[in-house]
Amino acid sequence: MTETEIERDGAGTGTPVWITPLTPLSFLRRSADVYPDKTAIVYGERRHTYAEFAAEVTRLAHALRGSGVKPGDRVAYMLPNVPEMLVAHFAVPLAGAVLVAINTRLSAPEVQQILDHSGATLFVVDSALHPRVAPVAGELKTVDEIITVVDPAAPGDGIGSGVRYDDLLARGSDEPLQWEVDDEESTISINYTSGTTGQPKGVQYSHRGAYLNSFGEIVHSTHTPDSVYLWTLPMFHCNGWCTPWAITAIGGTHVCLREVRGDVIWSLIDEHRVTHLNGAPTVVTTIMRAPEAKTLDYQLVITTAGAPPSPTTILQMEQMGFRIVHVYGLTETYGPYSVNQYQRGWDSLEPEERASLQARQGVGMLQAERLRVVDKDMVDVPADGTTMGEIVMRGNNVMTGYYSDPAGTEKAFEGGWFHSGDLGVMYPDGFVELRDRAKDVVISGGENISTIEVEQAIVSHPAVLEAAVVGVPDEQYGERPKAFVVLSPGESADEATLIDHVKSKIARYKAPKAVEIVEELPKTSTGKIQKFELREKEWGEGGARIKG
Template sequence: MNVPLVLTEFLDRAVKLYGNKKAVYCDERVFTYENLAGRVNQLSNGLRDLGVEKGDRVAYLAPNTVEMLEGFYGIFQLGSVMVPLNSRLTPQDYLFILNHSESKLLFVDQDLYHLIAPIKDKLATVEQIIVHYKDHETPETDYEQWLAGFNASSFDREELDENDVSSLLYTSGTTGNPKGVMLTHRNNYLHALCTMHHLRVRDCDVYLHVLPMFHVNGWGAPFYYTANGATHICLKKVTPESIFKAMEEHKVSVLHMAPTVLNALLQYYEKNKPKLEQDVRVVIAGSAPPPAFVTRVEKELGWEFIQVYGMTETTPLSLVSTIRSELQHLSPEEKSRIKAKAGYPMIGCDVRVVNEYGEEVTRNGKEIGEVITRSHGVMKGYWKNPEETMETIRNGWLHTGDMGTVDEYGHIDIVDRMKDIIISGGENISSIEVEGALYEHPDILEAAVIAVPHEKWGETPHAFVVLRENRQVSEQEIIAFSREKLAHFKAVTGVTFVNELPKTASGKIQKVHLRNDYWETKGKVGRFVN
């Protein structure tokens, strides 16, 4: 008889093989895998007592805590569906998602309860709100007190099928209402097996939760690090100081984050020079960094840099940038260029870059096409949205909306989102390439590039720039610098200096807000030059 590929198996394995091992550190509390399993059973029994059944949606609004981690397995044991919520949305966003998902229960951290309070009376299906770390003023159920009332030793699980939906994850919704991505147990299980191989996950690993568990490169952690009996370090508030402190105290060996967070760690390291004795792997998802950035991470921090690529709709990871054995002869500079790319397909993922006729682009690193994929990770579909599902998955291929090239070694390089490509005088310009050039300027801390109208060329690149502390540089100097680094048609034609760039909860720069800001101040931003 075949064993179904269901996620509860991962915690079961950890308990059998690593039951007495210290599995989770959360603030001052420490839990073994047996402790964690006991809390999971209490949660499952509590959920059943509240009437939660197989297929019901249960939502979580929480930072990286043991309560968030145990929520996955506690929900799965009932065959219910986890709905993790982005912690940086607005109350109106939560109102839409909770009602659209028809969530039955909501677990929320006390620090985030103020985002729910304004809309709680408008929640159509949420029957109860339970609060982690509840204070005396909050008029809801206290999680720890509630949990303590239920049996920790056992739970009579629902029968699960690997094609049952396990999680419902909502996309950012920058161009409309968020879409709920349905991922199955099979999606997440096979993704975990694939990812743990490519990231070389082992039982001796100590994983620091930097990316939120709701995030595209963060929610796999409860599965593949648990399956291997690794140790989880839950970090509720993420700052460069808290990250380095946790890494030193717990001998952290691996962590996932966005490029902007890693950039902040580099700035902190420059000033404070914290010392770490252990080997560290840092897994980066998001816009491809410039090769010089990769070199800095590996030389200054001494960490192994691993770039990955994926999206919510593919569970998420599909590509990885580690150097394959037949390319070890390349120079350090060439290796850094390769590591900065999205990478080559992971096991079980067929990823291609195709032109408008559906033909694969030439492997020359120049011809641009759309990235499409079919794999074990492709979502079941969008919840209650068959039209968008059919638009995104066509003839068995998921169309990502990302534009890329393929080099001679088969590495895919994401050059832009389809909507972020700048078309100037008929030439395609990658905003990511322009940003990479700007990051080489010694006075620039962060940069983001968008398209703006131009009378002669149709549109040209415009940069939003954050300068390093106590640095001064003019718009004309940055324009001249970009013209030195790039073909002139790719150089920026205007610069806006800002104190910070708008970012998602995971640190990804939100260009949609920069576009909106530009249009609100049209005619006042920067200066156009030919």
């Protein structure tokens, strides 16, 4: 066939018509065909085969369209890791819409801000969470309808004015749909991250990026059709690192989990012989410290990020039968971007030395480009394990941009690479290790907390003159915010009062672990607060915080 005989598509891209755009929607279509009777989803007593999974996704996609959702519209979900949240990762894009998964720990004003900014037209919320957003339900600018999911495991005390999820499904049909998209670069989801200012930024993921990232998760976490994956990582966090699509692609089993509790996790591990789970180091700590903890008679893979697991933790988990896969990334990189790729040469090293090497952030994953560590002129720093620079990334595993924020997008991609804001070093073997953050974001249990946002909440108390917040060590969460506060002359306030005040202003998990009243804050000659001095006080000389 000659070039002139090749039929091209109508989009003007020059792509032959037999080349189909990449989308993770194709994963469920395939698994429903290949494994129709296999258990796809487990939640309590509920069981869904892959055929049933695909059928509910189809019905919900029709229901969304029947509810007025048009191609490109944003549909917001605020649910824990229940089956309905998993279904949404396929049904919303199958309807041609964009999924906006909202952090279940946010306060009502924060939720409203995301809904308004994204322009979501339909909002699906868990009944137990509905009372939290009810105060702003009548003030939403774009939401036409609120749908409530009632979970018998935690029904909540208020259903609200929206219709129930079952009523929404009743609007759908079983008519077959095409599990494909016209443009693989179109947006499949928007994930909000607070950044350093506390203002949410909508990180846009494409169908192509989600498709390719899923393969990276399959390869580096060693998933197979026999994988039994426990949902300890929130699906609202970077779309669960694209794992809703990855596990479905390989035909594994999703074990849903409403809340992360040590006793429940161990019960599900025993009942289902869980093979894989993901999460921040706090999840690893929860598993290790649970009274039910024991040594497994098989290997369970834990993929972790948010902060590097300590060498001691790695060794302890290995002794219990776990294998740690250490990854690193940001919301802007679909979650994991790099992996600590294990080297067989490390087998001969002393356990402590080997574990120390495993605590590094590593190299670009299979589907990603390599990591670079650059100076302010975008020149690679020497690979000496000492010279620090900023970590930058690019490729299919990087967001397409911030939603409705061209200026923010342009700044993030100065020089043609995404600027992580993280400082690290490059080793001679090509592995990267984080040394500090250019941003002052506190990473607590895998969640980003803006210190500026916390400071503003503290300063809003009438007794406070100045405040500075830094991350301090925490055994369970890796680090937690601590506030250093200067009171106004003649005013008084104690630690408990200020912490309670912060909790009334922003999400409770962002509140400082401790508040220290000081006479003054360390400042430069120009009046800028020197946070590194505060960090040194808490972390030791250098104020080092190594994060993943």
